[in-house]
Amino acid sequence: MRNIKLTLAYDGTDFSGWQIQPGQATVQGTLAEVLEKLTQSPILIHGAGRTDAGVHAAGQVANFKTESPLSPNDFQRACNALLPPSIRVVAAEEAAPEFHSRWNALAKTYSYRIFRGRIVPPFAWRYVHQDSSPLDFAAMAEAARRFEGEHDFTTFAASTGSEEDDRERLTTRTIFRSELVRCAEQSISGQAPAEEWVYVVRGKSFLRYMVRKIVGTLVEVGRGKLTPDDIPNLLAMRDRSKSGPTMPPQGLCMMGVEYESTAQTIAIDDAGSAAG
Amino acid sequence: MRNIKLTLAYDGTDFSGWQIQPGQATVQGTLAEVLEKLTQSPILIHGAGRTDAGVHAAGQVANFKTESPLSPNDFQRACNALLPPSIRVVAAEEAAPEFHSRWNALAKTYSYRIFRGRIVPPFAWRYVHQDSSPLDFAAMAEAARRFEGEHDFTTFAASTGSEEDDRERLTTRTIFRSELVRCAEQSISGQAPAEEWVYVVRGKSFLRYMVRKIVGTLVEVGRGKLTPDDIPNLLAMRDRSKSGPTMPPQGLCMMGVEYESTAQTIAIDDAGSAAG
Numbered sequence: 134m135r136n137i138k139l140t141l142a143y144d145g146t147d148f149s150g151w152q153i154q155p156g157q158a159t160v161q162g163t164l165a166e167v168l169e170k171l172t173q174s175p176i177l178i179h180g181a182g183r184t185d186a187g188v189h190a191a192g193q194v195a196n197f198k199t200e201s202p203l204s205p206n207d208f209q210r211a212c213n214a215l216l217p218p219s220i221r222v223v224a225a226e227e228a229a230p231e232f233h234s235r236w237n238a239l240a241k242t243y244s245y246r247i248f249r250g251r252i253v254p255p256f257a258w259r260y261v262h263q264d265s266s267p268l269d270f271a272a273m274a275e276a277a278r279r280f281e282g283e284h285d286f287t288t289f290a291a292s293t294g295s296e297e298d299d300r301e302r303l304t305t306r307t308i309f310r311s312e313l314v315r316c317a318e319q320s321i322s323g324q325a326p327a328e329e330w331v332y333v334v335r336g337k338s339f340l341r342y343m344v345r346k347i348v349g350t351l352v353e354v355g356r357g358k359l360t361p362d363d364i365p366n367l368l369a370m371r372d373r374s375k376s377g378p379t380m381p382p383q384g385l386c387m388m389g390v391e392y393e394s395t396a397q398t399i400a401i402d403d404a405g406s407a408a409g
Numbered sequence: 410m411r412n413i414k415l416t417l418a419y420d421g422t423d424f425s426g427w428q429i430q431p432g433q434a435t436v437q438g439t440l441a442e443v444l445e446k447l448t449q450s451p452i453l454i455h456g457a458g459r460t461d462a463g464v465h466a467a468g469q470v471a472n473f474k475t476e477s478p479l480s481p482n483d484f485q486r487a488c489n490a491l492l493p494p495s496i497r498v499v500a501a502e503e504a505a506p507e508f509h510s511r512w513n514a515l516a517k518t519y520s521y522r523i524f525r526g527r528i529v530p531p532f533a534w535r536y537v538h539q540d541s542s543p544l545d546f547a548a549m550a551e552a553a554r555r556f557e558g559e560h561d562f563t564t565f566a567a568s569t570g571s572e573e574d575d576r577e578r579l580t581t582r583t584i585f586r587s588e589l590v591r592c593a594e595q596s597i598s599g600q601a602p603a604e605e606w607v608y609v610v611r612g613k614s615f616l617r618y619m620v621r622k623i624v625g626t627l628v629e630v631g632r633g634k635l636t637p638d639d640i641p642n643l644l645a646m647r648d649r650s651k652s653g654p655t656m657p658p659q660g661l662c663m664m665g666v667e668y669e670s671t672a673q674t675i676a677i678d679d680a681g682s683a684a685g
Contacts, residue, residue, distance in 0.1 A: 144532055218529065218531060220531060221528050221530065222528075253494065253497070256465070
């Protein structure tokens with residue numbers, strides 16, 4: 134069995150998230166349908182992360198096993214011809230048999246875009262959360278830094294719906310980078326360019342809703358309801374009810390997934406067939 | 410009767426163009442519905458240009474007469490609350506009674522985006538035409554310049570469907586700027602950033618499909634089927650069958666409309682009411 138690694142970008146607006154669900158348009162389901170058509174056999178796709186409904190990806194990674202003789206290039210071209218324009222295969226590679234997009238991920242990076250202008254351009258509303266109210270950027274940026282390191286993120290976890298499960302889940306996560314950055318949005322029609330604040334977080338893995346709850350908490354810091362020094366205390370509380378609100382999905386984008394670069398990808402010779 | 414000038418941005422993907430049509434979602438129709446709800450009276454909206462189905466605007470200008478006491482700011486806020494996110498009122502002003510968004514326009518600027526990469530990002534497909542085939546940029550840029558000046562644009566006009574009408578229509582137009590520029594597109598997920606070529610044209614007014622036919626002709630120059638020196642000859646032929654193809658709508662965007670700045674807009678004092 135060959136193992137094919139795909140790098141995917143998608144606009145999550147019109148999908149009920151990544152994970153396949155009967156009767157719903159999902160990214161995994163849409164991709165599986167296309168791959169099954171191409172290979173004429175059932176395909177199990179593993180995604181590096183299960184993005185929720187409305188969340189986007191610029192660099193989701195997935196892998197699947199197949200006996201199809203199609204080259205990675207063929208898979209890429211055929212998928213892009215059959216998929217809707219809202220899902221693109223931006224890269225396809227032959228991977229080692231043991232490669233698993235989720236278990237082998239060393240780091241994932243997410244971004245959350247907060248549009249600070251009063252009027253969201255019609256070309257951007259799918260990809261940003263708008264908040265033009267007064268917010269203290271410096272305090273939020275400082276608070277963002279407090280999430281770096283290894284912490285128990287129970288306070289920033291979604292409930293599983295079962296108290297027992299909630300207690301038993303492993304909720305310790307390592308965050309390598311947690312930063313709020315300012316960007317200038319393109320101006321439309323002679324209007325002053327609006328600012329955009331982008332929260333960028335890179336970590337080994339994340340709990341469900343964790344990024345959106347962190348951003349919701351940063352916004353509370355921006356409003357002065359919390360201070361940066363409250364972050365370590367919130368983490369220590371391990372209490373789901375103490376975080377800020379879960380922010381809406383459309384601002385969130387899975388930017389990329391990192392792997393040990395050489396180990397998982399088989400070198401391909403110029404003719405396009407796997408070498409070794 | 411007051412005269413309100415609106416500057417509009419919209420994503421044309423899901424609209425059957427600007428112009429109101431029974432039973433179809435149009436920008437003018439959607440806006441009229443909202444303004445009629447706000448003013449409780451019929452509203453006739455004049456647009457500076459009638460963008461076709463799938464064509465976008467970053468700076469369309471429209472005006473309408475009303476006896477409503479709502480301030481321009483109120484109109485803007487209420488419209489943006491009631492309109493879909495794909496249409497935004499980016500500015501609203503009190504205009505002189507004689508101001509007409511179409512007849513008073515001194516210049517309009519359109520852009521046409523050609524995405525040169527192999528894979529269109531899922532966040533961009535609504536706004537670009539893709540062509541990653543080999544094209545001679547320098548020849549296209551030179552050809553673009555040949556459209557500047559006053560010309561009879563019959564060769565680049567859509568047929569009205571009637572030979573007699575076609576003969577009688579005034580087809581002379583003045584183009585102030587006609588330029589092809591290169592831009593670097595944002596890269597997705599570590600891929601090399603793709604190039605984007607943007608055709609920018611500024612003129613007094615345009616014939617229907619004229620910009621899209623000019624771009625279709627530039628692409629034929631890029632492929633070597635025509636040379637820049639053919640452009641003056643094509644213009645001289647005044648033959649609709651001689652232009653390149655009409656390019657698809659999604660690459661086209663109405664960027665802005667210019668007016669004599671002081672004449673048409675009444676000065677507004679700080680309190681927001683018209684002064685004088």
